[in-house]
Amino acid sequence: MDLRPSLLIMLAASCAVPMWAQLPFYTDDPSVTEPGKFHFEFFNEFDFLQDSQFPNLRQNTVNYKLNYGLPHSLELDVDSPYLAIFRAFGNAPVGVGDTNLGMKWSFHKESEAASLPAMSTSMYIEFPTGDARQGLGSGLTDYWLNFIAQHSFSKKTSRITANLGIVFAGNTSTGVLGVQTNRGRVYTGGLSLLHDFSEKLTLGAELYGGVSRTRELGRSQLQAMIGGQYTIRDGLAVTFGLLGGKYFATPRIGMQTGFAVDLPAVWQSVQK
Numbered sequence: 001m002d003l004r005p006s007l008l009i010m011l012a013a014s015c016a017v018p019m020w021a022q023l024p025f026y027t028d029d030p031s032v033t034e035p036g037k038f039h040f041e042f043f044n045e046f047d048f049l050q051d052s053q054f055p056n057l058r059q060n061t062v063n064y065k066l067n068y069g070l071p072h073s074l075e076l077d078v079d080s081p082y083l084a085i086f087r088a089f090g091n092a093p094v095g096v097g098d099t100n101l102g103m104k105w106s107f108h109k110e111s112e113a114a115s116l117p118a119m120s121t122s123m124y125i126e127f128p129t130g131d132a133r134q135g136l137g138s139g140l141t142d143y144w145l146n147f148i149a150q151h152s153f154s155k156k157t158s159r160i161t162a163n164l165g166i167v168f169a170g171n172t173s174t175g176v177l178g179v180q181t182n183r184g185r186v187y188t189g190g191l192s193l194l195h196d197f198s199e200k201l202t203l204g205a206e207l208y209g210g211v212s213r214t215r216e217l218g219r220s221q222l223q224a225m226i227g228g229q230y231t232i233r234d235g236l237a238v239t240f241g242l243l244g245g246k247y248f249a250t251p252r253i254g255m256q257t258g259f260a261v262d263l264p265a266v267w268q269s270v271q272k
Helices: 263-271
Strands: 038-048 056-070 074-087 094-096 099-108 118-127 142-153 158-169 186-196 201-212 220-233 236-246 253-262
Touching: 038 236, 038 263, 220 253, 253 263
Parallel strands: none
Antiparallel strands: 038 056, 038 253, 056 074, 074 094, 074 099, 099 118, 118 142, 142 158, 158 186, 186 201, 201 220, 220 236, 236 253
């Protein structure tokens, strides 16, 4: 987790199974984990950085996210990255990044009887657990509010998802990537499009970004991703993506792989 009155809108591809979030994409979807169940997501992203990031050359991000479903369409989220930053000279810092704690509320479900899309909102607080001196953390406590809407069409095999967010304090940086202003506010947004090619395979494309009130290019982010998700069995899917972008805060090119698992579903399948 810029432009003042106007928000940057992004085209982002979502994931195959509505129960899961947007892996491998950055745009979130409105669904939440079922009450009393855990959902775990993991991804590894390797990025080649912009030339303007020199002496930083590459960054590897390993991210772990655990969701827990609560009553009343609420979800509790916690995630933390493990970073490695490769530089032209000197040691490559390796360690834990900043940790996010969030709550998500799905307050409107999509239905054929109503024209309104599915809608959710989420609030995240990012704690400065990463070493800011080595560039692994921002050194700031971030407060991020995000609004999510999703509309299904084409017999619900295709979906479009929109995100609009604002960081009231802090910034969106993860390691050396992301908008790295020391003062709020940062505006983010998204628009996602995806298609289920089969019951197992979903593919899509994404445009993701963010801007700070200073409007400096070094504090702007704009990136695109293509990728998708393949369901191995109920409750378990692998994800993959290829991304690239421009401006200081965005990787020049990157690759991401990961998986999403509904813990109770996988455990039950093993027991049978």
